[in-house]
Amino acid sequence: MPTWLVTGGAGFIGGNFVLEAVARGVRVVNLDALTYAGNLHTLAALDGHPDHVFVHGDIGDRTLVARLLAEHRPDAVLNFAAESHVDRSIDGPAAFVQTNVVGTLALLEAARDHWRALEDGAREAFRFLHVSTDEVYGALGDTGTFSETTPYAPNSPYSASKAASDHLVRAFHHTYGLPVLTTNCSNNYGPYHFPEKLIPLVIAKALAGEPLPVYGDGRQVRDWLYVSDHCEAIRTVLARGRVGETYNVGGDAERQNIEVVRTVCALLDERRPREDGLPRARQIAHVADRPGHDRRYAIDASKLKGELGWTPAYTFEQGLAATVDWYLDNQDWVRRVLDGSYRLERIGTTV
Known part of the structure; x- marks a missing residue:
């Protein structure tokens, strides 16, 4: 049974990834600081599961990370931990630099030291997979797509901090x-998405x-990726990706924000x-645009598709319908987030 150390595994993408990984027979050590976006109710199905070890802690805690690496000897570290909301980064950029830059540096140093001490076979097999965003590339005009060789040009404190972590x-x-x-x-969407982001909001x-x-005007364009497709892409890159390489992951689903909102309304x-x-x-209700709002993002995922054989399984219409249905069926999860009670309840927390 493989063991993975997953950071940020109580967040939106990380939580979905952990649920799917454990279901596929992976033992997961899940390290999350439980900031406002970390929600243990997302992981309620794993409460008491022998293959899920939850650890409440920060990726910047080098002593803790070193202990987890030594104790559990994971085959891979997958870094989902990040502050990720652009509006919050505009109001308070320091927290984004602390987690996304300083925290990633600490995690890298701990992983490097652990990897160096491994025996030859384990050392050869070990991987560190870093999950990042297309926002590091900046904004596009009406045509073109982001490829892995597109120069970085981040336009918000959030994307700048993620660009630094990528470097x-x-x-x-x-x-x-x-x-x-x-x-x-x-842009990911799907179950367990914190309701400050467009679709769940x-x-x-x-x-x-x-x-x-x-x-x-709502005509900002994003390429939408169903979170389960993203999780499958990450597993694919982890299994078969070339060491040192970057792979862009997109959903082949460019939509204007206003179009997304109207589709949710219709559903x-x-x-x-x-x-x-x-x-x-x-x-x-149209409101004043946020500062530095990028007009368009679009991903060229041909490298991932051509080299590793990944393609999204969900069309945007299928994924959005499944997302709306999930939120309608899980109003208790939403209620706990909206009233803040999710932060007061700790399910199976290991400190």
């Missing part, structure tokens, strides 16, 4: 030989009868109509 990962491979892999993904506010805030109108029978699109 550190690359440097640790070229300087120390640490066997690293990096993935840069497009729209679902929650639409059901509550509140205005649905859309930045500017909710079908499944949970308003009492007055009016369409939820009437709740859309």
Whole structure:
């Protein structure tokens, strides 16, 4: 049975990844600081599971990380831990630098020291996989896509901090030989997404009868990737990716934000109509655009597809319908996030 140390495994993407990994027979040591985006209710199905070890701690705690590496001897470290919300990075960039840059550096140093001490076979097999974002590339015009060779041009404190972490990962491979892999993904969506992000925010506010805030004209374009497809891509890169390489992960689903919001409204109108029978699109309210808002992102994932054979299994329509259905069926999870009670309850926490 393989063992993986997963950081940030109580967050949105990390939580989905952990649930799928354990279901596939992987033993997971899950390290998460449980900041506001960490939610142990996402992992409730694993409470008491012998192949899931949850550790409440910070990737910047070198002593703790070193102990976990020595005790559990993982075959791989997968770094999902990150502050990731652009608006929050504009209001308070220091936390993003601390976690995404300083924390990643500490994790890399611990992984390097552990890897150096491994015996030959384990040393050869060990991997450090860093999960990053397409936002490091900046913004696109009306045409073109981001490839792995696109120059970095981050435009927010969040994307700048992720760009710095990507550079550190690359440097640790070229300087120390640490066997690293990096993935840069497009906008994820799906179950367990914190309701400050566009799709779960729209679902929650639409059901509550509140205005649905859309930045500017809503014509910002993103490439949408269903989270389960992203998890499969990461497993594929971990298994077969070339050491030292970067792989872009996209969903082949470019959509304008306003189009996404209207589609969510239509899905909710079908499944949970308003009492007055009016369409939820009437709740859309355009608000002032955020500073430095990138206009368009789009991913070229041909390297991942051509070299490793990955393709997304979900169309945007399939994934969005499944996402809306999940939120309708899991209103208790949403309620705990919205009222803050999820932060007061600790399920099976190991300190």
